[in-house]
């Protein structure tokens with residue numbers, strides 16, 4: 654894991670200038686948590702914004718908030734349930750087709766695949782076999798399928814609007830959970846997919862001479878609406894995390910990068926341990942979290 658090494662000027666750097674006039678960033682899962690803060694952060698760097706959510710009332714509140722706080726930016730949004738937007742064959746539902754068409758003609762320079770679920774410590778840390786197949790499928794749909802097929806639909810337009818020295822960006826919300834956390838195994842696996850997909854796609858685009866940067870932001874514990882754990886040295890607030898994600902993406906570094914130094918330090922500590930020791934630590938810590946949240950129904954260790 655490398656540190657961000659330089660600060661090239663690009664569409665993410667801000668402030669708003671002529672290059673931002675017709676340029677949009679699209680943030681999925683923007684109605685709460687890190688996604689909402691990412692939308693504000695991108696607007697404050699001059700980008701026009703398209704926000705996505707599943708709840709029309711929450712989306713309306715967000716649209717109003719963004720318009721009031723960033724009057725220079727054009728603000729759009731669409732409602733779509735990420736769990737059902739694409740079927741098992743990857744086909745978009747009629748509603749998803751309409752939503753994508755409504756933004757497809759815009760100059761999307763930044764796609765932030767932020768939407769995610771399955772990491773709420775108050776309810777999601779449960780045994781694999783205690784989850785129904787439908788619950789497992791929803792985690793896969795929301796965390797993997799939606800970002801994959803949305804990227805597939807929007808990438809050709811993003812390639813068109815990218816040039817040498819003026820790249821487009823795909824920023825994917827990865828997680829330190831891709832180490833393989835117990836009692837959130839499907840979520841952990843989904844985040845590992847995001848890291849692998851991001852690396853593969855970035856290499857492919859570079860191999861084809863395309864100017865689209867793909868980044869998987871490795872996020873560790875962050876205090877957000879869906880992950881209310883309080884802030885501490887190793888747990889930043891979602892607003893700070895959002896700023897660090899965009900700072901990190903605006904700079905250079907490996908495809909998979911942890912924007913926060915505290916999370917990089919945790920990753921380093923994990924990397925120097927023998928795996929079995931690390932595994933014991935993960936079991937101990939997650940078991941304690943489950944007990945604290947009243948999620949233990951069986952003896953695990």
Ligand SMILES: NC(=O)c1ccc[n+]([C@@H]2O[C@H](COP(=O)([O-])OP(=O)(O)OC[C@H]3O[C@@H](n4cnc5c(N)ncnc54)[C@H](OP(=O)(O)O)[C@@H]3O)[C@@H](O)[C@H]2O)c1
Pocket residue numbers: 681682683684685686687688705706707708711733734735736767768769770772795826827828829830872873874875876877878879880891
């Ligand atoms: N917070 C952390 O500690 C942490 C750590 C590692 C990685 N991450 C990743 O960072 C991203 C953001 O996390 P967060 O903590 O900010 O999450 P959050 O507070 O729970 O917010 C998730 C967002 O996704 C939306 N969403 C969830 N399911 C959806 C669906 N089926 N269709 C459409 N929208 C849906 C939510 O909508 P509603 O407003 O309607 O709920 C919300 O806007 C996720 O990908 C997460 O996996 C977070």
